[in-house]
């Protein structure tokens with residue numbers, strides 16, 4: 001049941017990120033054609049800005065689920081199994097806490113922008129709801145970090161860096 | 170000793186930075202005889218469009234913000250951004266400061282912060298490229314003009330031209346590759362964006378097509394925490410600051426006079442000027458409507474006051 | 489002192505645990521700001537939040553996902569394999585020909601891909617089995633791919649150059665165009681390495697197969713579209729037809745067209761590509777956001793200003809200072825991820841370089857060259873780790889041994905670029 005819900009959450013996030021990405025490309029394309037013809041798209045860069053933010057945050061849960069982080073871990077490969085296990089739990093706990101804090105920060109920022117009534121430069125629309133949306137996606141990412149905590153022992157040895165997907169997955 | 174963080178997003182070579190930030194900070198330290206220490210971070214602590222929020226958040230204590238950067242709060246100060254209202258940066262800066270203190274202060278537009286000085290840049294003009302040559306308002310039709318987003322873009326549209334916005338860093342590319350036919354900016358900005366060499370003609374509207382105004386401010390909380398002596402010291406240091414920043418901006422502009430003298434310039438007058446004025450009137454009406462909505466009793470009186478100061482100051486500087 | 493303590497805490501955290509780099513920088517940075525800012529934790533939080541939002545909303549940063557998407561589409565269209573195949577058919581007859589083909593294919597793919605780890609992983613998947621089958625020394629084969637993959641950050645499009653542009657307020661287009669010639673030089677010098685190894689250690693590199701004229705041309709016929717796309721993007725940037733973001737849109741659109749034309753487009757392929765591009769971009773976003781937060785800590789600590797004043801007091805010649813920085817970078821690059829290094833140091837060093845009267849576009853290329861080196865030098869070499877992950881049985885030392893000749897070649901490249909800035913600046917000056 002939960003697995004099914006998770007799958008749907010990821011699908012929704014992926015769809016939103018995908019739409020944002022395609023939208024960014026399309027806006028850039030339309031503006032670049034229109035400008036020399038005397039019809040620049042007003043506010044093109046602000047459309048792209050908002051799409052970019054939604055794109056990054058919507059993709060955050062996917063990064064967490066697939067463990068696609070850039071990590072350094074200079075010495076952690078040399079640890080003995082016991083220490084390695086401790087390190088894994090320590091890192092995973094810290095990571096989950098960090099995501100929770102990250103989400104909290106986004107809501108905090110949204111509250112500040114709301115309080116100051118901050119508007120965007122071109123369209124002069126309120127910024128707070130957008131940041132709120134970013135916060136919601138970060139909460140979802142935190143949820144997936146929590147889920148990963150349960151599977152730490154069964155996971156294969158983590159790879160040093162996110163690699164492009166294997167063809168067979 | 171109280172320490173104040175004075176944030177800036179301006180580059181070190183900018184006159185506004187040199188006078189309104191660096192020198193002002195030094196003056197505060199001097200006037201307070203060391204009881205106030207002003208720290209200017211190496212780089213901006215917040216994006217340029219979040220300076221007000223930054224001070225309200227307590228990240229910095231003092232900063233500089235453009236009136237257009239806080240559209241949710243500031244409408245009245247934009248009187249200085251209107252067409253024909255900045256014949257010189259010095260006169261406009263003084264006029265805005267006096268108008269602010271006489272009429273705008275009770276409206277408390279800059280909520281939660283205390284404004285210490287205002288400054289206005291020299292009026293923006295039309296700098297044309299290649300075959301573009303604007304002699305009357307009809308010549309503006311369909312011309313692609315790079316302009317900052319906001320009020321100036323609105324003005325460009327009103328004149329029948331097409332405003333093109335971009336990051337400042339892209340400007341040179343747009344100019345050299347013919348993406349735009351001209352720019353709405355001052356010679357100084359064009360020079361620092363390395364595009365002045367490409368300008369083939371200038372169309373000058375007296376007082377400019379519009380300008381950009383700024384406010385230097387301190388967090389209200391921090392201000393109230395200062396003791397009476399410290400407050401007095403800050404105010405002494407701020408005395409005459411609008412005039413000094415304006416004069417510095419004008420001086421920087423005048424340094425380019427030898428370059429500008431070689432570029433054909435149309436100083437609009439007579440029927441050609443009237444044609445522009447007729448279109449630009451809408452911008453001024455727009456400001457009046459917004460000001461009235463804010464509760465300003467008689468916008469026309471305020472505008473007249475502002476222009477009287479302009480007239481006084483431009484007359485003085487000619488003597 | 490406090491600054492040093494905070495920075496050591498960060499290094500300790502990322503060295504002894506595998507906490508994601510971006511999150512580590514973000515939270516150590518926030519904690520650091522809280523300790524030195526008079527308004528403490530509240531101000532630190534507000535600063536960090538604003539930095540994250542500033543990056544997420546940055547129009548210029550949108551080039552990154554678009555170019556990454558382009559690279560993903562190219563791979564899914566099977567064009568990376570065909571680039572390798574074409575290079576192999578043209579160079580196969582020489583001793584070390586398959587190795588040269590790997591280098592050339594790495595260069596070609598780098599022109600389609602913004603990230604060096606993606607180039608490395610992609611090329612490893614394609615060429616490693618072939619090199620092994622042909623009897624190449626395993627360590628040298630892996631080393632060649634790891635080194636060849638570094639071209640991903642130099643040959644445009646380049647994620648590192650995008651981020652450098654962002655941090656130094658330079659034009660992405662100018663930096664991209666500046667990367668073209670040094671990238672070409674890298675391909676040539678690496679081919680030189682392959683030839684030298686063929687002469688000195690013939691048992692490492694066997695002779696390849698000779699292909700007929702028809703086979704060679706037919707292989708090239710399959711990838712001419714890529715050349716057109718690259719020429720369009722770089723030509724458009726040089727001629728100023730479009731901005732870097734728009735070039736990204738056109739690149740991704742063009743690559744998508746290849747996917748359609750080669751009948752490789754299915755719904756699954758499309759979704760997989762989007763997910764992959766989103767993942768790679770966002771993983772870079774997290775690190776970039778963390779770096780911006782950490783930068784604010786460094787900014788507040790006043791290190792950059794103090795360093796500048798210290799360096800000025802030394803009274804060295806500008807070129808001496810530049811060389812000192814480069815040496816510092818190379819040493820730091822041994823220990824650190826190249827991306828992390830850019831994020832950590834560019835805000836401090838770039839203003840100094842500019843103050844000395846050097847061109848920041850040139851310095852961007854120098855920086856990226858050092859990042860390339862950092863990817864393949866021990867002990868922390870990201871590209872080496874990628875190869876190691878794909879060849880679990882091969883000891884890491886073997887890969888580093890295979891890389892050594894390339895590192896030597898890189899030092900030569902670095903010297904060339906320092907001696908002849910025109911190598912980077914000539915093409916952008918034509919813009």
Ligand code: NA
Nearest residue numbers: 598601640645
């Ligand atoms: Na590349």
Ligand code: NA
Nearest residue numbers: 821822862868
């Ligand atoms: Na390294």
